Amino acid sequence: MIGYLKGTVTHLYNEHCFLDVQGVGYRVFIPASTRQQLAAGSAVTLFTHLNVREDAMLLYGFITTDEYELFQHLITITGVGPKVALGVLSAISPAEFRAAVSQKNAALLTRIPGIGKKTAERLILELKDKLGLPEGFSPVAGKAGLAAEIPQDARQEAAQALVALGYSQSEVGSVLQRIESDGQSAEEMIKLALKEFARR
Known part of the structure; x- marks a missing residue:
């Protein structure tokens, strides 16, 4: 190894x-x-x-060792292979992921490309006792931050459309993380993402 x-x-x-x-x-x-x-x-x-x-x-x-260790945890979960685990790390920081698992926030996890409802629930069930809260994490601040996320369906729709166009899950997760803002529609996110890809 x-x-x-x-x-x-x-x-x-x-x-x-x-x-x-x-x-x-x-x-x-x-x-x-x-x-x-x-x-x-x-x-x-x-x-x-x-x-x-x-x-x-x-x-x-x-x-970072933080990313590495979370990757190791993720690939132990049924249905989460290395490519999906890489997509998770491209879409959300280790601290945000640990907070979502600790709070049993399946809705947030399903916004990550490649993570469906059943997989999100499995992640929470199998990792909640293995992952600690991020250092300095405040439950109140954490919930406020999660509430500011865009609607689940809009991001998922945009991600699925971009993947269907041939972009990888990790590319899509990275771009959506950079361009998203509260209240955007799927169509708006797709247009912005395509512009971002065109600049590369």
Whole structure:
């Protein structure tokens, strides 16, 4: 098992990067939260998880141990594979995720692309005793923050439409997280997201 890689980012893409480690280039799949902190030519240490399949061996990397540990918890849940777990980390911060699980807020979790009602309930049931509250978290402040989220159906509709257009769940989660504001319709979010994709 490869625990971490320390090297130089040579190429940066939406869902992965190439990391040069002493002349060997590793392709590492990364969440949007990690991607935002990377730049081509920069030296970095990524905590990694090696996923072995019959047809491939895939590396997933994270800039913080918080992201890495949450990823490890997520992939133990039935119905949540590495790609879905990566999408979760692209759509919501570890602190927000822990708060949602602690508060049993399935409605918030189902706003994440790839997470349906049954999976959200399973996440809460199986992780509520494994994940602690984020440091400095206030239940009152947390609920206020969750209440400010956009309506569930609008975000889900926008995410599903964008995925149907060929964008990945992690790309969609990252863009929607940046552009969303209270009260937006699905159509408004789709238009803004397409403009954001066009700038890349």
